[in-house]
Amino acid sequence: MLSKKAKYAMLALVHLAKHQDDGPVLISKIAEEEHIPQKFLEAILLDLKKDGTLASKKGKGGGYYLIKSPDEVNMADVMRLFDGAIALLPCVTYKYYERCEECKDEETCSIRETFMKVRNQTVEILKACTLTQLMKSEG
Amino acid sequence: MLSKKAKYAMLALVHLAKHQDDGPVLISKIAEEEHIPQKFLEAILLDLKKDGTLASKKGKGGGYYLIKSPDEVNMADVMRLFDGAIALLPCVTYKYYERCEECKDEETCSIRETFMKVRNQTVEILKACTLTQLMKSEG
């Protein structure tokens, strides 16, 4: 399952993408409209800032805004940022690779191939899901 | 990520499928050969028995054995049994459906469609991965 963090991040990003021309958006505004606990959202937006997806302005008239192009921001990256690996087995991940301790021989591991397929398909779908796409499909 | 339980279950099932003609297999034998903690494996096999996939015989000459045909047993069902829903969002699961509390309107939820696709693809791949397939690919 996707964590709440990742899900809230996605909703917040869509919100910010939609208001990209309105200047900085208040955390409180996003929290209210997207039904996200504000304090929790603060931490999430901070992570997205450190990641280079968002920027912020302090003080009056401040808030958060998108600094990447909406078609550069995809759900695979967001999920990796908050939930770590997308793959279902540590031995088929790209960025978070770990050998399975109980695995006799990785080359002949019976289930590995299937979970490799699952990962590839999932990443493909999530990569294609950019903020641009999300804005379109929401109308 | 797949839980250890689900992963161990899959490995144990492949083991049992391979030895289907040898009569009951000891828990201790499976535990040793597949590198699974024995006590942990006991609980797993019991779950698979309650589920109707395995049966067991007590006493001398006892052990566990497969009672379903190897091509009836697929990894989607195993994963659901041990880890619950396959989908990444509660609102796109079939068996474990739950509305997302923060969701304004499910029909226009921006990310829902993508995660529906991910689920469908994943289930398709995992359904196709039966014990028969696994035995073949392992050679």
Next chain:
DNA sequence: ATAAACTCTATCTACTTAGTAGAGTAAAGA
């Protein structure tokens, strides 16, 4: 100066995962 708004550190509760311990029950075979 002061109010607005983001930033940082610390803390908390409930839940889940992975695993262990040990007593109980059933069946086979001498």
Next chain:
DNA sequence: TCTTTACTCTACTAAGTAGATAGAGTTTAT
């Protein structure tokens, strides 16, 4: 029938994570 083998059941525990909340600190516009 006694003993050994082997599955079954209940309870427990340690460690980690998710999903927050509280409050003080810092920066900036006016």
